[in-house]
Amino acid sequence: MMVDLVMHGWAPFRAWGTADSVPGVLRAHDELARMDLDTYIGGHVHRLGTKEDIKVSREFVQDLWNATSKAIAATDMAPFFGKVEPGNNWAGFNLYLQAVADQVEPVILRKWLGRLGAVDVFTRENALTVALSQIVDAPHDL
Numbered sequence: 739m740m741v742d743l744v745m746h747g748w749a750p751f752r753a754w755g756t757a758d759s760v761p762g763v764l765r766a767h768d769e770l771a772r773m774d775l776d777t778y779i780g781g782h783v784h785r786l787g788t789k790e791d792i793k794v795s796r797e798f799v800q801d802l803w804n805a806t807s808k809a810i811a812a813t814d815m816a817p818f819f820g821k822v823e824p825g826n827n828w829a830g831f832n833l834y835l836q837a838v839a840d841q842v843e844p845v846i847l848r849k850w851l852g853r854l855g856a857v858d859v860f861t862r863e864n865a866l867t868v869a870l871s872q873i874v875d876a877p878h879d880l
Contacts, residue, residue: 741781743770746791748783748855749798753867760871761879764803767796798854802846802861806868809841839865 742755743766750763757763770778771792778787818837819830842865850857871877 741779743767744778744780744787744792744795745783746778746780746785746787746795749850749857749860750795750864751856752860752863754864759875760803760868761875761877764796764799767792767799771796794854798850801849802842802864802868803872805842805845806838806865806872809838809865810869810872812841813837835866835869838869842869 742751742757743763745751754760754763771789775789778789778792780787780791813834815831815834818833819827821833822829839862843862846861846865847857850861
């Protein structure tokens with residue numbers, strides 16, 4: 739049992755609920771995928787999960803991670819600070835994160851809408867969370 743990691747049939751909850759580490763979410767998927775199991779109890783959903791559910795969830799999370807990496811690499815942060823009043827760095831940073839999410843959201847929706855529930859509901863917020871994680875946590879092993 740590993741609650742709130744794989745929401746079989748669903749996209750991750752907004753900003754992964756209370757997850758402290760998006761890289762940890764990716765690593766936990768890998769740990770779960772290596773386990774010899776037939777049934778996965780993820781909690782908060784209406785059915786038990788399978789190895790295939792774990793695989794699909796990991797693919798989704800990796801797609802979100804990769805699309806966000808590409809958007810960050812393609813988006814210069816500096817111009818966004820010039821769009822806000824001087825010294826309001828958080829406002830400029832927020833504009834930058836929103837621009838990254840603007841690029842990520844259509845990529846994820848194109849592939850995942852109809853495959854996982856709530857992709858249309860939580861993708862933008864999850865992309866913002868992933869972007870912040872990539873900038874702040876800056877893991878090099880994913």
